[in-house]
Amino acid sequence: MTITDKTRKVLWGRSGNLCAFCKAYLVVDASAVDRESVVGDECHIISDALKGPRHSSEYAAETIDDLANLILLCRVHHKLVDDQPETFTADTLRQLKANHEKWVKDRLGQPDHPEPIRIVRNPAEIPSHLVQVMSAKALLDLSLDCSGRYDDYPEDLTETDLDCVGALLQNLTDWVDLGINQPYERIEAQKSLTESMSELNGIGLRVYAAREKQQMRGGISAPSAFYVLHLRIVRHDDPNQIPLAAVPDA
Structure with missing residues (x-):
């Protein structure tokens, strides 16, 4: 044969x-x-x-x-x-x-047209609680490699409150979008955000935050980590706040 x-x-x-x-x-x-x-x-x-x-x-x-x-x-x-x-x-x-x-x-067998890019959440990665952010440095550390953000703030903000909240959110967005590659840029960012956070504190508002790891899928690349920031601004007398020492271990 x-x-x-x-x-x-x-x-x-x-x-x-x-x-x-x-x-x-x-x-x-x-x-x-x-x-x-x-x-x-x-x-x-x-x-x-x-x-x-x-x-x-x-x-x-x-x-x-x-x-x-x-x-x-x-x-x-x-x-x-x-x-x-x-x-x-x-x-x-x-x-x-x-x-x-x-x-x-x-x-x-790779498809001619890659599947659409989408963000997938993992319930285990969703923060169970947010922690009060006490400094601009801590806020930057949480934010810099985040590609998205969930913002939340009280519904009854006054015009003055809105100006201060909007200034902080825009300030943070600008620095994260710009990217910080040099030490002097980080110093400038911390200085600017410290001023915004001080203004919030002066009108009785506090900043709470936490990171969530999501996953980007689709396109031509392998799945990759996609970090987002949960940012919440609350009044100093909000009864939903829990002292850090009282937060149970996750």
């Missing part, structure tokens, strides 16, 4: 024209004066030759040229696996072939 045209096409197609061992491309492009060159071999896992590599008298002769007994290799690795049959056993080569064909299928 010989390898049929159909078997040959399926083998090359499932292998992606690549060596199952080293992933080398097995068709060299034509040159200006010569045609393409095929540098891959359709290799038998079980040899039909009596003294051939991995020969087994229990293997049916009529299945020697079946797809299950063939693996696509470059000529270097064809020689290697046949010279070292004790290292590259039949089971090893079958697993190598299966892994390679799955790898090719996964790569070729």
Whole structure:
């Protein structure tokens, strides 16, 4: 028997024209004066030759040229696996072939249009409580690598309250969007935010915050962490506030 045209096409197609061992491309492009060159071999896992590599008298002769007994290799690795049959056993080569064909299928199976980017929340990562932020430095530490923010504040703010709250929120947004790459920038940010927080404190408002780790999925990249800041401004006499020492361990 010989390898049929159909078997040959399926083998090359499932292998992606690549060596199952080293992933080398097995068709060299034509040159200006010569045609393409095929540098891959359709290799038998079980040899039909009596003294051939991995020969087994229990293997049916009529299945020697079946797809299950063939693996696509470059000529270097064809020689290697046949010279070292004790290292590259039949089971090893079958697993190598299966892994390679799955790898090719996964790569070729990538969608033409990546799935839409979306943000996924993990209930275990949602903060159970917010902690009072006592300094601009602490607020910056929580905020700088956050890509989103949830803001909350009392509904009964006066015009003066609104001006102070709006100033802090905008100030923080500007510094986070700008990014802080130099020490002097951080000093300027802390100074500016300290003034905003002092104004809030002067009218009886406090800042509470916590971070939440979410996940960005979709697009062409692997899932990645997406941090958001929970920021809440409350009145100093809000009965919902719990002293830090009274907060139970999570």
